[in-house]
Amino acid sequence: MSTTDVRAMTDFDHHSPELAPDPFPTYAELREKCPVAYSEKWGGFWVITGSAEVIEVAKDDDTFCSGQGVSLPTIGQARPLLPIESDAPRFRVYRQALDPLFSPKAAERLEGDIREIVTELIDGFIERGSVDFITELGQIIPARLTLRMLGLEEKEWEWFLERIHIGVHESAHDLDTSVDALIEVYAAIAEGLEDRYDRGEPGTDVISHLAYFEHEGERFSEEEILDICLLLLFGGLDTTASLIGRALLHLGRHPELRDRLAADPSGVPLAISEYLRFETPVQALGRTCTRDTVLGGQHIRAGEKLWVVWASANRDATAFENPDVIDIDRNPNRHIAFGVGIHRCLGSNIARSMANVTVREVLARIPDFEVPDGVELPRFHDASVVFGLTSLPAVFSPGAPSGERS
Amino acid sequence: MRVSVRAEVCQGHTVCHMNAPEVFGLREDDGHSEVLLNPVPEHLWTAVEMAADSCPERAIVLDKAVERRPAE
Numbered sequence: 253m254s255t256t257d258v259r260a261m262t263d264f265d266h267h268s269p270e271l272a273p274d275p276f277p278t279y280a281e282l283r284e285k286c287p288v289a290y291s292e293k294w295g296g297f298w299v300i301t302g303s304a305e306v307i308e309v310a311k312d313d314d315t316f317c318s319g320q321g322v323s324l325p326t327i328g329q330a331r332p333l334l335p336i337e338s339d340a341p342r343f344r345v346y347r348q349a350l351d352p353l354f355s356p357k358a359a360e361r362l363e364g365d366i367r368e369i370v371t372e373l374i375d376g377f378i379e380r381g382s383v384d385f386i387t388e389l390g391q392i393i394p395a396r397l398t399l400r401m402l403g404l405e406e407k408e409w410e411w412f413l414e415r416i417h418i419g420v421h422e423s424a425h426d427l428d429t430s431v432d433a434l435i436e437v438y439a440a441i442a443e444g445l446e447d448r449y450d451r452g453e454p455g456t457d458v459i460s461h462l463a464y465f466e467h468e469g470e471r472f473s474e475e476e477i478l479d480i481c482l483l484l485l486f487g488g489l490d491t492t493a494s495l496i497g498r499a500l501l502h503l504g505r506h507p508e509l510r511d512r513l514a515a516d517p518s519g520v521p522l523a524i525s526e527y528l529r530f531e532t533p534v535q536a537l538g539r540t541c542t543r544d545t546v547l548g549g550q551h552i553r554a555g556e557k558l559w560v561v562w563a564s565a566n567r568d569a570t571a572f573e574n575p576d577v578i579d580i581d582r583n584p585n586r587h588i589a590f591g592v593g594i595h596r597c598l599g600s601n602i603a604r605s606m607a608n609v610t611v612r613e614v615l616a617r618i619p620d621f622e623v624p625d626g627v628e629l630p631r632f633h634d635a636s637v638v639f640g641l642t643s644l645p646a647v648f649s650p651g652a653p654s655g656e657r658s
Numbered sequence: 659m660r661v662s663v664r665a666e667v668c669q670g671h672t673v674c675h676m677n678a679p680e681v682f683g684l685r686e687d688d689g690h691s692e693v694l695l696n697p698v699p700e701h702l703w704t705a706v707e708m709a710a711d712s713c714p715e716r717a718i719v720l721d722k723a724v725e726r727r728p729a730e
Contacts, residue, residue: 311715351688356672521676583677584711592714596669601689 257551260286265293266324266536266559266636267424275535275635276576279564288548294325294424297538297557298550303568303588305548309539309560310593313339316539316558318595323637324538324559325424333486334479336537336595343594346480349465349472350598353401353458359601362397366609369396374617375653383621385504385644389614390496391489393606398488402481403457404444412437416489421634434482441481445474458484484599490632492603494533494640496610499524502578503611504623504646509580514615523580524607529587530578532563535639537591562588563639621648659698660721661706663691667717674718677709678702691717 262282265271271278279301282289287302300306309316319339321332332338335346352358373392377383395409404412418433444459454464462477472480503510513519539558544551552558566587567575590597597603614621627645632638661681663674670689674682681702683694698706710718 347688351670352686355670355687356675356684356689357686525673584708586712586714588714590671590714592669594669596671596714601672 260289260550262286262289262291262299263293264289264291264299266299267294267634269633272633272635273631275563275639276567279561279567283564283568286548288550288552290550291559295557297324297559298547298552299559299561300547301561301564301568302548303565303571306560306562306565307588307592308547309558310588310591310595313594315542315545316560317542318343318539320540322537322539323423324557331475331479333483334476335598336483336487340594345467346476347594347598348467349462350480353461354598354602356601359605362401362602363605363609365400366393366397366606367613369393370610370613371654374613378617378651378653381650382645382647383618385500385614385646386493386497386641387643389610390500390644391493393496393610394488394492394603397602397606398485401458402441402444402484403448403455403459404440408440412440412485413489416485420486420490420638421632424634424636437482437485438478441478442474445477445481487597488599488603490638490640491533492599492606494531494638495524495527495603495607497641497644498527498531498533499607499611500614500621500646501623501629501641501644502527502580503615504621504644507620507622510615510621511619513580513611514619517612517615519580520608520611520615521604522583522585524604524611525585525587526578526580526582527607528589529566529572529582529585531639532566532587532589533638533640534589534591534597535563535635535637536561537637562591617651617654618648621646659700659703659706660696661693661698661710662696662719662721663693664717664719665690667715669715669717671714673712673714674709677712678705681706682709 282301287305288298288300290298300309317339318337322337335343370393373389377388395413396406399406399409415433415437419430423430445463448460448463454460459481462472462480536559539560541552541554541556543554569575590600623646630642632642668690672684672689674691675684681695681698683692685692710720
């Protein structure tokens, strides 16, 4: 490929409110014209939209590091989010501590907890014949499960959710409010951590596990543990809710597919993979270039920022046939919704598990649900990182609570 | 057909296991892939090819040298 010192320029701004409702046409145009392009917004950064280039960056974690931040501009917290904003070798120690708690086996063990939460939530609206799938289901499941896993107050999920929302979506627009919200969450986690230290021995929850985890005879610092726990809340909440929303919106508008999956739920996991590809909840994350290099024919300089758009790679026609069509049977489906390379989403197994269980339970208990035409489908007003619905009204024939409510 | 997983490339996406659980096991601690069955029995070839083509890391290597027996 020929290289040039003349930069391919774009005025792309991932925080722009005009982009937020539907960023996909913009990604398509960038992919077509310049899959590696430079924008002067937010102090300047490269936006990477081609599948091959996105994968090249993510897999080369030496040249394109994460330790100098993955948000753009930085989210406003004084400390890094761990482990995502760290590099090897320390990164590997964090993952060694965390991987067993988020492994496929761990996700399997959590399925009972997930089903219990989903059942209780469906019981809460099943007699009504109407629901908001986001506010009454999708966003509550990951919030409650994450707090339960961490060992924090599960019944305070609304308090945590509100602050995480502000932290994720307001950082580029209202930094002070964003920082204040995150400080409150830090304080709540710190209180939990103090309690674990006071107990003097490890328990079963994530905070406790981290408090007593040792690598080469050394424990994590309190700050490291707070940074990790904040990321677990950041990473798991709106993202999983967005995936559940995408799935139920599509099925609620396509009764023939909905009925087919209700009759044979073994197709649900493949469908979930396709929803992950089609409307990737984590649209993009940042990297920093550590040495002068060439990517997609463009010269990238050491110290420059990159914005790596997973959601665009997942719509690239060089990687997927009919990329703009949802095909719930798509297989093979080499989507990279959970990233690629060493930073592969820690929570991927549990996120899929939550989506699978939720869709199966909805199909089983309110099989005729529909998302009526003409309802408003609002989305986050900033789609830079998380893209998803904030409300998804649906109607169905009322049913009976399960009687399993605890 | 023989199959191998490049351990240094696998990141534990578990997509191979979703496609062919008989052939790809997942390590208990981190969900990284390990091959359970080699050579791959013929009735699982399609599933294994699907797994290889779905792996986001391209960690799965298929050796098809023994794939087709000479006709008759």
